[in-house]
Amino acid sequence: MIEKKRMVPFALLVFSAVSLAGCGAENVQEQVNSAAETSETNETEQAEGTDAIAGTLSFYTSQPDADAEALVAGFREQYPDVDVTIFRSGTEEVVSRLLAEEEAGSVQADVLLLADAVTFENLKEKDLLLPYESPELAHIPADFVDQDYMYIGTKLMATVLAYNTDLVEEAPTSWFELTADNAKGELTMPSPLYSGAAAYNAGVFSRNDDFGWSFYEKLYENETTVVQGNGGVVQAVAGGEASYGMVVDFVVANAKEQGSPIDFVYPEEGVPVITEPIAITKNSKNEGAAKAFVDFVLSEEGQQLGKDVGYTPIREGIDAPAGLKGGDELHVLSADLADLLEGREEDKEQFQSIFGAH
Amino acid sequence: MGVQLDGAHQRFAFFQKRRLLAWVLALVIFCLFVLPVIRLFLLSFFQEGQLTLSYYTQIFSEPRTWTIFGNTVVMVAGATTLALALGLVFAWLVAYSDIRLKKLLQLMILVPFIIPSYILTLSWTQLMSSNGWVASLLQLLPFSLEPLQMYSMEGIIFTLALSHFPLVFLFTVGVLRKIPREMEWAARASGASSWHVFKQVTFPLALPGLAGGGLLAFIANLDNFGIPAFLGIPAQITVLSTAIYQEVVGFGPSAFARAATLSVILAAVALLGTFAQWWLVRKAKQTETIQQDHEPRYQLGRLRLPVELSLWAFLLMITVVPIASMLQSSLVKAYGLPFSADHLTLDHYRFILFENDRVQGAIGNSLLLAAGTMAICLFVGTGLAYMRARQPNALNRALEVFVGFPYALPGMVLALAMIFMWLEPIPGWNPGVYGTIGILFIAYITRFMVLQVRGSYTAMVQVDPSMEEAASLFGARPMAKWRRVLVPLLLPGVLSGAFLVFLTALTELTVSSLLWSSGSETIGLMIFNFEQAGYSTHSTAFSMLIVTAILLVMVSMYMLQHVRDRRIKDI
Numbered sequence: 001m002i003e004k005k006r007m008v009p010f011a012l013l014v015f016s017a018v019s020l021a022g023c024g025a026e027n028v029q030e031q032v033n034s035a036a037e038t039s040e041t042n043e044t045e046q047a048e049g050t051d052a053i054a055g056t057l058s059f060y061t062s063q064p065d066a067d068a069e070a071l072v073a074g075f076r077e078q079y080p081d082v083d084v085t086i087f088r089s090g091t092e093e094v095v096s097r098l099l100a101e102e103e104a105g106s107v108q109a110d111v112l113l114l115a116d117a118v119t120f121e122n123l124k125e126k127d128l129l130l131p132y133e134s135p136e137l138a139h140i141p142a143d144f145v146d147q148d149y150m151y152i153g154t155k156l157m158a159t160v161l162a163y164n165t166d167l168v169e170e171a172p173t174s175w176f177e178l179t180a181d182n183a184k185g186e187l188t189m190p191s192p193l194y195s196g197a198a199a200y201n202a203g204v205f206s207r208n209d210d211f212g213w214s215f216y217e218k219l220y221e222n223e224t225t226v227v228q229g230n231g232g233v234v235q236a237v238a239g240g241e242a243s244y245g246m247v248v249d250f251v252v253a254n255a256k257e258q259g260s261p262i263d264f265v266y267p268e269e270g271v272p273v274i275t276e277p278i279a280i281t282k283n284s285k286n287e288g289a290a291k292a293f294v295d296f297v298l299s300e301e302g303q304q305l306g307k308d309v310g311y312t313p314i315r316e317g318i319d320a321p322a323g324l325k326g327g328d329e330l331h332v333l334s335a336d337l338a339d340l341l342e343g344r345e346e347d348k349e350q351f352q353s354i355f356g357a358h
Numbered sequence: 359m360g361v362q363l364d365g366a367h368q369r370f371a372f373f374q375k376r377r378l379l380a381w382v383l384a385l386v387i388f389c390l391f392v393l394p395v396i397r398l399f400l401l402s403f404f405q406e407g408q409l410t411l412s413y414y415t416q417i418f419s420e421p422r423t424w425t426i427f428g429n430t431v432v433m434v435a436g437a438t439t440l441a442l443a444l445g446l447v448f449a450w451l452v453a454y455s456d457i458r459l460k461k462l463l464q465l466m467i468l469v470p471f472i473i474p475s476y477i478l479t480l481s482w483t484q485l486m487s488s489n490g491w492v493a494s495l496l497q498l499l500p501f502s503l504e505p506l507q508m509y510s511m512e513g514i515i516f517t518l519a520l521s522h523f524p525l526v527f528l529f530t531v532g533v534l535r536k537i538p539r540e541m542e543w544a545a546r547a548s549g550a551s552s553w554h555v556f557k558q559v560t561f562p563l564a565l566p567g568l569a570g571g572g573l574l575a576f577i578a579n580l581d582n583f584g585i586p587a588f589l590g591i592p593a594q595i596t597v598l599s600t601a602i603y604q605e606v607v608g609f610g611p612s613a614f615a616r617a618a619t620l621s622v623i624l625a626a627v628a629l630l631g632t633f634a635q636w637w638l639v640r641k642a643k644q645t646e647t648i649q650q651d652h653e654p655r656y657q658l659g660r661l662r663l664p665v666e667l668s669l670w671a672f673l674l675m676i677t678v679v680p681i682a683s684m685l686q687s688s689l690v691k692a693y694g695l696p697f698s699a700d701h702l703t704l705d706h707y708r709f710i711l712f713e714n715d716r717v718q719g720a721i722g723n724s725l726l727l728a729a730g731t732m733a734i735c736l737f738v739g740t741g742l743a744y745m746r747a748r749q750p751n752a753l754n755r756a757l758e759v760f761v762g763f764p765y766a767l768p769g770m771v772l773a774l775a776m777i778f779m780w781l782e783p784i785p786g787w788n789p790g791v792y793g794t795i796g797i798l799f800i801a802y803i804t805r806f807m808v809l810q811v812r813g814s815y816t817a818m819v820q821v822d823p824s825m826e827e828a829a830s831l832f833g834a835r836p837m838a839k840w841r842r843v844l845v846p847l848l849l850p851g852v853l854s855g856a857f858l859v860f861l862t863a864l865t866e867l868t869v870s871s872l873l874w875s876s877g878s879e880t881i882g883l884m885i886f887n888f889e890q891a892g893y894s895t896h897s898t899a900f901s902m903l904i905v906t907a908i909l910l911v912m913v914s915m916y917m918l919q920h921v922r923d924r925r926i927k928d929i
Contacts, residue, residue, distance in 0.1 A: 058793070058875075064891030065716070065884075085793070086876040088887065092607030097872050100774045103401075103614060104781035108793055164694070191591050193604050225509070225592045231890045238694035238894075239484070251891070258895065259692035348608065352422075355594055 054081035057289045060098065061113040062091040063276070067309045068113075074305045075296045082289045090229065091115040091196040095123070098281075102128065110284040111293050113154060116200045116274040120151040121341040123279070130280040132291055136298035139315045141327065144275050153275025154297050156312040156320075156327055159201050160271060162245040162252045162264040164237050175211070175267045178244060179218040187224040188236040189246035192351050194228045197248060197274055200340065203347050204272040207335040211269075216354050226355060238262045248274075250310045253323055257310075266325055270333040275314060380745070384757055387742075391760045391804050394779035395625070398771065402618035413612070413619040422596075430597040430627075433514055433586065437579040440519035442572050445526025448669075449567075450560075452527075453534035456654035457666050464531070465916055469677040471524035471858075472908050474865040474882065475584045477901045479517055481680035483508045483589070484687065509592040517585050520676055522575040528854055529571030529816055530564055535651050537563045542655065552656075566639050570816050573635040574809070577628050581768045583868055598624045599768040606770060614774070621771045628766035632759060681905060688898040706899035717884055717900065723795060724881040728863040731802040735859045739810025740852055746811070747818035761811055764804040769868025776801050776873060795878035801869050806859045813855020817848045850919075857915070861908065 061068050065088055072084045087094065091114045101107045107128065114120065123129055129150040137145060137152065144153030161172055167186075172178075178187050192199035205211040227233060230248045237245040237252075238260035245252075252264045278297055280290040296302045303313040312320040312327070320326035340347075402413050417423050448467055452460050470478060486492050486508045507513060537560060545555045561568075583599045590600060598620060605617040658665055686697050688706055695701040710717050742761065746754045764772050780800065781792045791797050829843040867882030874883055881904055888897035 065887045066891070069716075084876075087874065089871050090607075090890065093872055096606050096770075096774065097777065099614065100777040100872075101781055104778045105785055106782060106788065108781070166694075194587075194591065194607060196607075226594070228587055228591050229890060231894070235693060235894050238692070240694060254891070254893070255693065258893075260694045261692075262694065345608070 053079050053289050053292045055286045056083045057286050058085050058110045060087045060094050060109040062115050107281050109281050110286055110290045113278045115196045117337050118340045119196055120277050121337050124150045128282055130282045132280050134295050136295055151277040151279035153277050153314050155276050155314050157274045158249045158271040160249045160264040161267050162237050162247050164243050165261045165263050167243040171265050175269050179222055185223040186243035188233050188242040190229050191226045192348055201272045202351055203340040204333050204335045220354050270331040273332045387760050394775035395763050397778045398618050398775040399622050401615050402622050413615050417619050426596050426601050429595055433597050434579045436515040437518035438576045441523040441526050441575040444523035448527050449530035453531050454655045456657050466673045467527050468524050470520045472861045475521050479585055479588045481684045485683045509589050514586050514589045518579050522578045525574045526571035530567040533564050533567030539655055569635045569638045576631045577766050583768050603770055684898050688902045693894045706895045710900045720879045720881050720884040724864050728860045731863040732856050732860040734803055735807050735810040736856045739807050740814040743811050743814035743818050762808045765808045773869045773872035793875050797873050802863045809858045810855040814852045817851020
């Protein structure tokens with residue numbers, strides 16, 4: 001009889017194991033239901049043509065939270081029957097998740113909106129994307145559209161030269177001011193090892209005759225600090241830890257608008273521009289809604305929405321937000337995308353060797 | 359006689375049933391904790407379907423790998439040693455000396471652990487930055503002295519040790535209190551000096567607690583990503599956890615395989631730590647009394663006030679100061695503006711509390727996740743600890759290792775393992791956990807279970823089995839045995855484990871950042887998102903609210919414990 005008493009802890013264990021399974025089961029049920037809904041709506045949609053855009057749409061993005069939310073809200077005004085779920089993280093995390101899903105057997109995302117074209121070139125090479133020739137393409141400059149229609153740019157994001165307005169009296173005009181003596185120890189930039197946008201910049205600068213790797217070597221000699229991402233750069237510059245920052249324009253514009261002592265310039269040599277392209281995944285379970293979503297993002301309304309949160313529209317005929325330069329005014333520094341993709345690992349290694357990665 | 363026979367028979371039947379249960383449990387644990395990790399590890403052994411060790415030979419042949427190993431060793435050894443030293447000093451003073459306000463001191467020691475490391479790091483760098491408080495204080499000095507450069511190996515070790523020494527403290531202080539003072543007296547009566555008593559008696563007896571807490575601190579230092587990423591990137595210091603992250607986000611053709619290879623190496627190091635702990639504890643004697651002894655054993659005399667003052671100064675520096683610098687930046691209109699009357703605002707708090715409904719959703723989710731994780735870990739983890747403590751057979755030891763696996767991996771790697779496992783546990787079948795809050799639940803439970811197991815286990819080994827047997831002999835029913843005997847004795851230790859689980863789950867970031875989906879955002883993610891979008895005033899305001907809330911909960915727990923202690927004394 002005595003021994004029986006020892007049952008209790010085990011009973012507790014089993015109970016908790018069951019309840020663990022139980023809470024999993026609920027989710028399973030939910031998911032099964034929603035999956036069933038999706039496939040039903042898919043079928044009806046196929047039966048009735050394109051009118052019935054409904055079901056769930058899984059949207060993976062690296063856009064800041066509030067912006068992604070605004071975009072989805074705008075889309076749902078037009079397509080109230082589509083239930084959009086968002087996964088937002090850094091571009092690197094999003095791609096990792098996507099590749100892990102692929103590795104595990106099935107990609108869950110329907111639409112992707114990530115930092116730069118090189119990332120999409122990579123996904124395209126891995127055969128993860130679905131070509132789509134959106135009717136809105138008529139208004140998007142061909143430079144920003146993949147020639148196989150696998151991905152399309154959604155906005156223009158320039159990497160600019162930010163500076164702390166308390167510490168810097170005269171606004172800089174050239175990237176080369178960063179290699180001068182009075183900028184020694186005063187520049188911060190994101191690391192290409194962690195940030196896709198920074199890797200893109202390194203690729204573009206190093207392939208540009210005016211700059212080359214010697215530009216980065218000089219930056220290193222001038223005691224440039226490297227941080228993980230663009231957010232960190234803005235913080236360092238706004239907080240006065242550094243006078244200058246190499247950083248994506250809209251983040252600086254945001255901080256400036258909030259009142260931080262920060263401003264930025266587009267240096268005269270030109271700026272690297274990323275386009276935050278959008279794409280549909282190859283095995284999207286809701287192609288109809290995915291296409292409608294892409295169309296919406298590129299449409300006049302969708303672009304206007306992006307502009308309202310501070311992005312430079314890519315679509316012709318819409319002006320850039322106040323303080324930012326639009327497509328026609330930007331002097332863009334660029335490089336061949338295929339070359340950038342191919343050289344990315346080498347670029348990172350080169351960067352590491354210059355900055356003496358230990 | 360009849361009764362006895364009956365008993366023997368039942369005992370046999372029960373033994374069978376219990377063995378079966380143990381094996382079922384082992385299977386469940388294996389599937390939940392080990393399979394995902396194995397699935398990931400397998401990636402490192404296969405190349406295009408072929409079994410190979412080429413990733414290992416490749417990685418070991420790169421000189422960079424050895425630099426990374428070197429950095430990792432220096433970082434982990436430094437931070438763990440410092441954490442052990444700090445933890446032991448505090449534990450000894452709190453357990454044995456006659457310093458005052460011990461309860462409050464104990465509470466303060468926990469603060470650096472409960473402040474999420476991304477917040478702690480941020481506030482320390484701000485504090486030490488060229489325009490921070492420390493710099494302006496140092497400028498007042500006649501000679502020139504620079505504040506500690508946080509973006510350096512020293513900075514990383516310092517921050518890691520600060521966030522993890524409370525683990526050592528928590529596990530050691532209880533053990534110290536149970537060392538019979540008679541043993542120390544005996545040693546001293548035979549002429550041993552204080553130092554000798556410590557070295558020959560106290561230290562060996564305190565070893566189980568020290569080793570248990572030290573192991574967790576070791577693993578936490580090893581797999582921590584936030585601190586070496588934040589402080590190491592500017593200093594160009596790469597350690598294993600950041601190297602794994604670089605591999606994963608580099609999305610090269612063999613990114614996952616290489617990341618998996620590095621993870622296997624990391625897990626091997628963590629396993630070595632576990633064995634080291636076993637080996638140390640195996641040699642340790644277990645001659646503890648049942649009751650914690652709260653009476654001071656050493657009178658510090660004239661030294662008491664200086665010791666108290668320096669303890670408090672240290673604790674205030676590592677808790678209040680970072681929090682204050684965070685508070686300061688959450689109150690100015692925009693990041694970087696000077697802290698003066700015309701720049702002050704509560705707007706960020708208003709935004710967080712009332713204007714952003716996603717913040718409320720995130721708080722709700724995190725509370726739900728943390729409470730759920732805590733509840734399940736509390737039962738399962740205590741059960742496991744009970745089995746491990748009372749029947750330390752091979753199976754139960756193996757279970758302990760299994761449960762520790764997910765904690766020993768960097769969060770990013772565990773998250774990937776979770777995707778591999780739960781998207782399609784059996785090819786072609788998607789149970790639909792992935793993409794819901796359920797996957798976060800599973801991930802948190804597997805990741806933090808070990809905290810509960812270790813907490814409960816430390817509590818268990820301090821309760822003499824004879825107490826339990828006595829209760830049984832006197833005919834206590836199982837429920838009564840637990841309710842009247844075990845629960846009251848174990849409660850403080852078990853609860854401190856549960857508390858750790860709750861807090862770490864509440865502010866978890868790395869695992870969540872890969873596994874969440876809309877509707878399941880968490881506190882850590884919201885802070886991370888604000889930070890990434892450049893709204894650092896919002897992120898500091900939110901962090902401030904979370905830290906305040908946690909402190910409030912701690913203070914109320916402290917009060918509750920106070921009341922409970924009084925009641926126990928009354929009995």
